[in-house]
Each structure stands twice: as structure tokens, then as C-alpha cells.
Amino acid sequence: MTTPLLSVKNLTVDFHTQEGVTRAVNNISFDIPAGKTVGIVGESGSGKSVTSLAVMGLLQKPAGKVESGQILFNGNDLLLNNEDQMRKIRGNEISMIFQEPMTSLNPVFKVGAQIAEVLTIHKNMNKKQAWDRAVDLMNQVGIPSPAQSAHKYPHEMSGGQKQRVMIAMAIANEPKLLIADEPTTALDVTIQKQVIELMMNLQQQYKMSMMFITHDLGVIGDLADDVVVMYRSNIVEQNHVKSIYEGAKHPYTKGLLACRPNLGANPRRLLTVSDFMNEEGKELVVPAERLTVYDKELIPSHQGEGTLLEIKNLTTNFPIKGGLFGRTIDHVHAVNDVSFKIQKGKTFGLVGESGCGKTTLGRTILRLIEPSAGNIIYNGQDITNIYGEELRLLRRKMQIIFQDPYSSLNPRMTVGEILAEPLIIHGIGNSKAARLDMAKELMDKVGLKVMHLNRYPHEFSGGQRQRICIARALMLRPEFVVCDESVSALDVSIQAQVLNLLLDLQDEFKLTYIFISHDLSVVNFISDEVAVMYGGKIVEMGAASKIYQNPSMEYTKSLLSAIPKGQPKHF
């Protein structure tokens, strides 16, 4: 057997902070053979990114420290290299792509110059040669009209294009190993598919090895040869991708595979990691009724009971200001002549790529953004033009759960204060104690510990914060809730728990949802009816099962085909 390109042996990394020592990576070993792709899968905080940073020699100093182990690259231990030697390797023999294309490019330089810079540093090219090579690379990564695009600045490109530029930079020096840290997590599903296909082609063309880090086992199926599953700083399972998909051994891996909703029928509630193992990591037997898939239309509780919300020809424009005095010179039609009805107690899914107007539509319905034309009829009442006290009273009925659990909670308020605030605004509850009792009741319902009432948001994880947001939205006992990408920022394993929670709460409180997402499989799982949005218009609408089985529009078909199938690439 030939020696692998990269071999991590018994690696242990600790982080030394003022609060004490945290073990980020605990005695892990894995190999990346030449020309192969290894996927590293795990939830946030499992140590997968720390592992990649250790390989690059980019651990945050002095906090992060390799306690023991070896990282052999071509037989040489990278941990013994000094900073100068590492700099020659980084960007040259090992290069890296980061998660966030929006912040990984320098906004004041042309993208062509940023790619050329990598070449002038490591390959001693002159400016002209480097620029020509940069244009050539941009062509290879599929950026349209590369000679012109090289003169663009990062803000003139879309997220997918920026990620392509990052890939061009990473492969510029034909590295032997490419480390990709969640390169597609920030992208829409169609763009994600294109980027993954691009990376597979480039890997074969350049005969690179690849370390692909993700929280989503579904993404890796198309791409990886081997999979390493990390959980709480340890490797719990590693195997060929085929063996993992067909017969995962560790309960955590089984949970990860099961928690992603698929496009066909799903169980009533998604399986989560906690169905497969308990807190101590002991394997559990999943009860048979949890595995039964069901047909949504046969569930009596999901039969509609009349129309709750009707949208008629709704249009929302944003003015484009220009000229010397900031006059309005034109309008963007963010939402353009949209009409639909939502039945009581049902979930209406809105899917589309970023910029299609789905978020604007959700906020216009709640009157957080003013509509330009059309009508919003809620429970028989036209709410398009109500203001003041009437609108404030309506807010009790209609609520929203935002996407980003980090920015949607005020960092200076405790959970108790956050949950009590809607009650104070609407004069519910006689005393502080009474309001806190109501807050405690909902905390319990959304699966938070009541004793955490006096904690601040920064002390919670992303999933817990989203539960706080859900509790806040439900404090006023609304009838109607807009979930705006409410699970998109969460790891798949947490996403399943939150989706289950939303369904439980829908049953308990008889809620009607608009569920906005770019993730078609999530929308399929949770929605009764689905509308596909493109360019501010609804292009296709109907029962979820119908749209997914027989899409009539080309756009819907392309969205559906972009979903990672979660299948290994060869059987």
C-alpha cells in the first residue's frame, strides 16, 4: 500500500482560555490518500474545523495548542515546521476554501488581481503572466466572460461567483491537497450543486486530494470517497462512503443520515440523533412507529378549516434613488403581483433562491414592509391599510421567526426579559411574576430549561437561540406565524429538532404557518401547499406532493434536480 498524501496520527488539540482548558480535538487519526476526497462530517463544535486549521498551521495562537500527535504530509511532520516553512506550503501545496465567500475576498481589489497575487507569491510570475493565468483560471472555474470579469470588484459578483473565485485562488498553484471548509453552506441549493460539480471536475483534472468539511452528510454523498464522522472532539466512525450510507455502525452517524428530510414521504416527525443515542452516547432502539412514513393528505388534523389569509395581487416596490438630490429614478419589483390563499391550520411553503422576493413577501404580509399595491385579507378583514392601535392589536395574531438566531435576539436582555416584552407591550399579565410564569411555561414547551430564564443570549447555542425566538413569537398566542428561513442557519441535526418542534407547536396551538426557505426538502417535509417564487412572481403553486412529483415549470425542475441525493457516487 502506498503512503497516503496526508496522514493525521493521534492528533489532540486543546484551547486554553481564561475559563480553563477545552479539548477541541481528542486523539484522532485518519488518512487522505493521493487523488481521493475525504469528507469530514460533524455538527458545529465537533472539532472538524479545528482539525483543518491544525493541518494548515493556522490555529489561533496562543489559545489553540497541539498537545500531541503528528500531521504527516508526504511523510513530513507539518507540526515540526517553522512559520517560514509553513508559509511555503500554504497556498502552494495545501490550499483552503472558506465557508463565507462574502468576507473571504478583499473588497478593495479586483478579483483578477487577487488570484494573480497567489501566483506572484509562490510561482515567481511577473504581473502580466499572473494576470493571464488568472483569467485562464477564472475560465476553468466557469465564470462567464473571464477577461472582463477579472476587472470586477467582489461586490459586483454574486455569492456563487465569489465562491468560484475563491476556488480559482485555491487551485492556482495546483495544490496537492485542497481543504474545503463548508464551501457550499452559505449558498443556495442550485449554486451548491454547480460548485460541487466544479470541485469534482477540478479534482480529477488536477489529481488533487481533497478534505471536504461539512455538517451535512447529504452533500458529501456525491463527492467523497471516504467519510470521517466527528462528534464531540472524537472520530466516532470512518469508512468508505458506500459503507457509511448502506450500513452506518455508530448511532450518531445513523442519526445524521436519518435527520435530513427527503423529497419523498417522511415520518410524521423527523428522526433526530437523540432517537439513536442518549446523552451518554449509548445506542437506543428506535421505536417502529417513529420510522413509519405517512402521507400528509391522509392526516385529519391537516385538513383545512376555511381560509385564514388571502393575498390579492400584492406588489412591493423598492425605490432606486439616484441623481444629485436623491430623487427616485426607478423601482425594483421585489414582489410582483402575487396572489394566493392559506387555509387555517395549514403550512404554506415558499421556495426560491436568494433575491427572489420571498422574504419581502413574508414581511409585507406582516406589514413590516409597506405594500405598494394589492390587498392582504386576514380572517375576512382587509389589513392592507390599517395603522396605529389596530395594527398593534393585529400583531398579537401574526408573528414571525427570523433566520439568524444570532442577530434576532437583543444581546443586552435576558431570556426572561425577551419573552416578557411582548406581554408588556400588549398589557398582558398583572405583574412581573405573572409574566415570567407565562415565559417559563413556553420555555418548557419549546424544550428550554426554565432555570435558564436569567441567562443572556450569548450563553446559548444556535439551536437553543432559535428555540428562544420561537418562544418569543408564541408568547402572544398568535394564530399565524411566518417562519423566514428559520432553520437555514442551523446544522442538519439541530434543524430536524426545530422542525419537529414547529410541527408539535402547530398541533398544540392550531397554528398556520408560512414557511420560507431555499431548501426544497425542508419545505416538502413541513408544508401542505408549496409556491415556487422566481423574480418576484409565483411561478408554480400547488399541493406539496404534486409539485415535487410532477413539476410543470422548467425552473422548478432545475431546483429539484439540484438537491443532493445523499447517494454515494458509485455502487
Added chain:
Amino acid sequence: MKTNSLWVDAFRRLSRDKTAMMSLVIVIIFSVVAILSWMGILSAGWSQEVGGSNMPPSAEFIFGTDLFGRSVFDKVIHGTQIAMSVGLVTSLIAIPIGVVLGALAGYFGGWVDDLITWFYTTFSSIPNIMLLISITMILGKGIFAVYVALGATGWGSLCRLIRGEVMKHKEREYVQAAGAIGGGHMRKLFIHILPNVTHLVIINASLQFQTAIKSEVILSYLGLGVQGEPSWGTMIDDAKLELARGVWWQLAASTLAMFLIVLAFNLLGDALRDALDPKLKGK
């Protein structure tokens, strides 16, 4: 488990910073001295002739005496009272104006923003000394004119800072969430946004304070500031003629006092920025 607000956390971080605590102690000592002087307990006899003319520092007069045989130490103490009062009063005038106008401009935008921006750019384009001269023409020379002039010109930079921060925060989802639960403009602005920019006000206050102290010294040195009582500025002004005759102690004493308090405020401002800025705190 006990849990701490960001403020408690910030104070704990600050208390671990030795330079910051030293600076804080200096600021507290200067404040206590200024209060005691104002109450007449310290340096009440600064105007009395207590020794010979221009006596060098000695065990009896640690900073020596001036031309008229008055204790330089007592004059420095009285100067401290003037300096600290200028810092305090101008901060009390400038900070509320800056915060309220900045918050309104940033939150409401549109014509409110245009008006307030016009107002502070116009104000900050007038040189302080020109403004002070015109104010002294109206109010007469003296410390009151210094308060008004420095207070009226000091709010521009804070207003601009708060305006920018409020603009950034009003787009955040937690503010939109406050709107979605039925909160009005005042609740969004004063209960949600302002507590998230308060740290900037505190950092700015410590810098505002020392800028005002320096400005008072310059204005008094030019003869536009306090009249008929010693301040660090008038002491430096007096000392410039005596220096040629080898009388250095009056200049040294007033400069040292000013140096200490300005340095302490600067270091404290830096430490506050490190301790209070939530951006530096990990998610």
C-alpha cells in the same frame, strides 16, 4: 448557575487590566480633590500670601511659591477643580445632545437626518476659538463661557458615531422582531437600540472629558478662559515669563497635573473600548 450580563462581564474584564485600574484610581483621586476644593476644604487659601516671592520647592511648599508668594500647590489643586468641572459640565452638555440627535438622525433618516447632519457639520465647521470669542462677547469672559462654548462644540463627533451605529442596529433582526411583537418607535429606539450603543457613549465620555480639559488649558492660556482665579492654563501662561529667570516649578506642577489626568483618561478610554465592545466577544 449564576449568569452575568454583558456589563458585569465587561467590568470583570476591566478589573483584570492593571493599567486601567491604575488610571481609574488616578481619575478618582483627581475627582475627590476637585470636590474637596469646591467644598472649600482644600486649597481655600490659594489667594493668600504664605511665603516669599518665587520660593523654590521645599518641605514647606512642595511646589514652591509664585511671584506673589502664594502656594503653587494650592493653585494646582484649585486648577484641578476648574479642569474637572470643565470636563464634567461640557460632557453633561455635549453627551445628551450628541446621543439624542445622533439616535434620532440614525433611526428616522430622511429629512430628520438631513437636518441634524446639516446642523452638526455647520457647528463643527466653526473653529472653537472663534465661537468662544463670540460667546464671551455675549456672556462676558469667564468659566461659564468656557462651559457653553466647549459643550456646544463637543457633541458633533459623538452624534456622528451614534448616528452610524443606530443606522446599523435598526436593520438588525432583533429590532425588527421588536416591531413584529407590536413595539413602537420609542421602544425600538430607547429600549432596544440605545442599550446596545451605550458602551460607545461611555468610551466617548472618557475621551470627551480629557479633550475638554486640554481645551480649557489652551483657552485659559490664551486669556479667553477663567478670569481671576488659577487654572492650569493661566498658571502656564504666568510661568512662561518666569521660566527665563529659572522659576520652573509653577510650569512643572501644572503640566504634571494635566499630563497625569489626560494620560489616565486616554488609557482608561482604551481599556473601556477593549472591555465593552461586544464585537470582541466570541459568539
